[in-house]
Amino acid sequence: MVEEDLKIEVLFPETANLYGDTHNMVYLKQCLPKAEFIETGLADEPYFVENDVNMIYMGSMKESTQERVIEKLSKYRSRIIELIKKNVVFLMTGNAMEVFEKYIETDDGTQIKALNIFDLYAKRTMMNRYHEMQIGEFKEKLDIVGYKASFSMSYGDNSEGYFMKVVRGRGINDECEFEGIRQNNFFGTYYIGPLLVLNPLFTKYLIKLLGIKGKKLAHEETAIEAYELKLNEFSDPKREG
Amino acid sequence: MKKDFKFYFAQFSSKCVYGLIKFVKLFKKSLNGSHYPGKIALKFDKDFLGKIEKPEKIICVTGTNGKTTTANMIIDALEKNGFEVLNNKLGSNIQAGIACALSTGATITGKTKYDIAVFEVDERSSIKVYPYIEPTIILCTNLFRDSMKRNAHPEFILDIINQGLEGNTTTKFVLNADDLISCQIAPENKNKVYFGMDALLTDTTECHNIVNDFANCPKCGSKLRYNYLKYHHIGNAFCPNCDFESPEAKYLGTNFDFNKMKYSMIETLKDGKKQTEYNLITDSVVNIYNQIATTACLKEFGLSDIEIKKAFDDYKLVESRYKEEDYNGLTIKTMLAKGQNAVACSRVFDYIKTDSGNKAVMLNLDDFYDAKTSSENICWLYDTDYELLNDPSIKQICIAGKRRMDHYMRCLIAGIPKEKITVCEYEEEEPALLNFNKIDKVFVLYDVYTIPMAMKVKEGIKEQVDIILEKLEKNHVKISGNNDKDLTSEETKK
Ligand SMILES: [Zn+2]
Numbered sequence: 221m222v223e224e225d226l227k228i229e230v231l232f233p234e235t236a237n238l239y240g241d242t243h244n245m246v247y248l249k250q251c252l253p254k255a256e257f258i259e260t261g262l263a264d265e266p267y268f269v270e271n272d273v274n275m276i277y278m279g280s281m282k283e284s285t286q287e288r289v290i291e292k293l294s295k296y297r298s299r300i301i302e303l304i305k306k307n308v309v310f311l312m313t314g315n316a317m318e319v320f321e322k323y324i325e326t327d328d329g330t331q332i333k334a335l336n337i338f339d340l341y342a343k344r345t346m347m348n349r350y351h352e353m354q355i356g357e358f359k360e361k362l363d364i365v366g367y368k369a370s371f372s373m374s375y376g377d378n379s380e381g382y383f384m385k386v387v388r389g390r391g392i393n394d395e396c397e398f399e400g401i402r403q404n405n406f407f408g409t410y411y412i413g414p415l416l417v418l419n420p421l422f423t424k425y426l427i428k429l430l431g432i433k434g435k436k437l438a439h440e441e442t443a444i445e446a447y448e449l450k451l452n453e454f455s456d457p458k459r460e461g
Numbered sequence: 462m463k464k465d466f467k468f469y470f471a472q473f474s475s476k477c478v479y480g481l482i483k484f485v486k487l488f489k490k491s492l493n494g495s496h497y498p499g500k501i502a503l504k505f506d507k508d509f510l511g512k513i514e515k516p517e518k519i520i521c522v523t524g525t526n527g528k529t530t531t532a533n534m535i536i537d538a539l540e541k542n543g544f545e546v547l548n549n550k551l552g553s554n555i556q557a558g559i560a561c562a563l564s565t566g567a568t569i570t571g572k573t574k575y576d577i578a579v580f581e582v583d584e585r586s587s588i589k590v591y592p593y594i595e596p597t598i599i600l601c602t603n604l605f606r607d608s609m610k611r612n613a614h615p616e617f618i619l620d621i622i623n624q625g626l627e628g629n630t631t632t633k634f635v636l637n638a639d640d641l642i643s644c645q646i647a648p649e650n651k652n653k654v655y656f657g658m659d660a661l662l663t664d665t666t667e668c669h670n671i672v673n674d675f676a677n678c679p680k681c682g683s684k685l686r687y688n689y690l691k692y693h694h695i696g697n698a699f700c701p702n703c704d705f706e707s708p709e710a711k712y713l714g715t716n717f718d719f720n721k722m723k724y725s726m727i728e729t730l731k732d733g734k735k736q737t738e739y740n741l742i743t744d745s746v747v748n749i750y751n752q753i754a755t756t757a758c759l760k761e762f763g764l765s766d767i768e769i770k771k772a773f774d775d776y777k778l779v780e781s782r783y784k785e786e787d788y789n790g791l792t793i794k795t796m797l798a799k800g801q802n803a804v805a806c807s808r809v810f811d812y813i814k815t816d817s818g819n820k821a822v823m824l825n826l827d828d829f830y831d832a833k834t835s836s837e838n839i840c841w842l843y844d845t846d847y848e849l850l851n852d853p854s855i856k857q858i859c860i861a862g863k864r865r866m867d868h869y870m871r872c873l874i875a876g877i878p879k880e881k882i883t884v885c886e887y888e889e890e891e892p893a894l895l896n897f898n899k900i901d902k903v904f905v906l907y908d909v910y911t912i913p914m915a916m917k918v919k920e921g922i923k924e925q926v927d928i929i930l931e932k933l934e935k936n937h938v939k940i941s942g943n944n945d946k947d948l949t950s951e952e953t954k955k
Binding site: 227234235239240241243246247250262266282283284288346349351353361369371382412413414415417438439442443446447449450453454459460461 | 606617683684721836840842843867874
């Protein structure tokens with residue numbers, strides 16, 4: 221694969237853009253300046269429907285947007301499943317992950333049907349926001365640091381397909397030690413914000429997964445220094461999460 | 462709600478605690494227990510706010526940014542016109558702060574001593590405040606993203622406000638026509654007037670900020686277009702595909718003359734329009750909005766043009782968030798940049814960019830408490846327009862503190878050249894690293910709880926200026942006719 225041929229689709233950046241999530245793609249663009257980034261608005265048809273893409277990204281959004289996104293993407297459920305099977309990279313941060321679960325239960329018990337691709341469901345409690353800093357083991361010698369801030373948690377068994385094993389913090393819910401979803405190259409996580417900026421080693425892994433080898437990241441040394449400092453700090457149990 | 466024994470006991474206890482705090486304060490001035498009496502009152506009677514007698518007219522001021530400034534302006538204007546105003550200026554803006562103000566402004570049996578109250582209300586306290594006090598007027602300055610930990614997103618805050626206003630039919634709303642988010646307050650209530658600001662030369666028609674939380678038409682989902690846009694989602698919008706548009710401002714600020722410091726307010730009346738000229742008390746757009754909001758609110762309250770003019774005649778805006786000092790030819794500006802509030806910081810960055818001269822910026826934005834005990838969530842940096850600092854007039858950016866590597870990385874992603882950035886561990890080290898020969902101004906930014914640090918940095922800058930001047934003087938004695946500028950640069954290069 222050559223960088224020029226890479227097609228990365230960013231879904232609904234005008235509205236799925238809370239908590240600094242958009243900078244995952246701003247940074248990836250700086251790392252892969254020759255790749256094509258396709259930004260699809262909520263009113264438009266996603267590019268992946270008719271074309272092949274190498275990666276799809278979607279970030280955190282407000283709850284009302286999440287419902288509109290589910291409605292929008294439901295039409296393309298089978299195409300999404302096909303792309304996951306074809307090993308297309310998906311990165312879904314914050315509550316974007318929940319779009320691919322069975323349903324989202326709201327405060328009053330209403331179940332909002334989601335894409336039902338993964339056997340999990342989410343529960344929203346709008347008066348109960350939680351926040352924490354986290355470390356997760358993505359694979360051996362690759363820890364991911366990040367933050368969670370959410371009204372919702374997910375339930376169900378993700379032990380066979382998780383994004384990370386939790387080192388500090390909680391998994392997809394209070395009782396769970398596994399964070400996020402992984403199936404083939406689909407990565408879903410409750411981590412918010414610029415995950416790829418904060419985790420240069422994971423970003424390198426991701427770029428390799430896209431078929432680009434030996435690529436130096438944008439501002440790599442600084443990113444790694446910042447990452448190591450943060451990992452150190454997050455590992456300190458005396459620091460409140 | 463009727464007063465009962467529980468209420469009398471709560472009011473009595475609150476009064477006692479208030480008296481006690483007042484007494485202790487005689488000896489210990491720094492004592493901070495500003496909403497404690499209110500807390501006590503609510504502890505003994507959770508319906509305290511509903512039961513206590515309230516002033517006949519209550520104005521509540523809320524919104525993400527500018528509510529303190531605006532509430533203070535309204536209080537000041539009313540007082541200048543002879544009204545006695547109960548307020549929570551010195552207390553807190555949550556439920557307990559309002560309970561405290563009402564308790565202290567009433568007799569021991571809970572009879573109010575005031576006719577008018579002006580309260581600043583925290584948006585998240587809406588549910589606990591509005592159902593009990595039904596304000597005469599609610600003024601909302603704007604709704605933006607704020608702390609992502611607590612406030613999530615503006616729609617969440619809007620929902621909280623609207624939950625607090627459910628069933629409210631009596632309040633008049635004074636809303637910002639240029640902010641389509643806060644325009645959605647109390648959708649059932651038709652008793653609304655809007656204020657707005659006419660196009661400025663600096664306005665655009667496209668959003669250049671990272672954050673725009675009202676990008677799409679709520680009716681048809683199309684991307685909104687703007688007749689003029691000031692920043693983020695603040696402007697005059699319309700949908701190209703349906704009839705959705707910004708509401709018409711009954712009070713429109715226009716004809717801004719920054720030389721004479723005057724502006725006009727066009728008021729739409731039933732039988733036409735009326736234009737009134739007022740003193741402009743500030744040249745910052747953010748505070749002009751606050752002044753326009755204040756004027757609109759006072760008009761709706763019933764003050765005359767003359768009375769409002771009187772209020773702004775010699776009004777001195779307390780710029781506690783911004784101080785300027787000239788020190789031997791170098792301008793030092795200390796500015797509050799509310800950390801974790803991306804919009805407030807972006808406004809400050811915009812101010813720095815557009816300010817005249819060559820500048821250095823000391824970016825000290827770490828949260829004081831998080832730096833001590835936790836690790837600050839830095840996601841907000843990526844909602845903040847660091848790109849504004851990537852400007853030829855900004856010659857140097859100094860970064861210090863626990864989160865220095867995060868700010869450094871953010872600056873690099875914003876395209877700021879590495880050579881312009883200086884990173885050190887502690888803020889106090891920054892002044893010695895300043896490259897004085899390139900700059901006319903230094904901006905020292907700080908967060909709410911880090912004023913002492915900012916003052917230290919400022920003193921450090923002055924010391925450096927003294928050192929340079931001293932060296933220059935010595936060299937003048939040694940070699941007459943030396944080129945001062947070149948020498949300065951040699952001396953300060955690290
Ligand atoms: Zn429309």
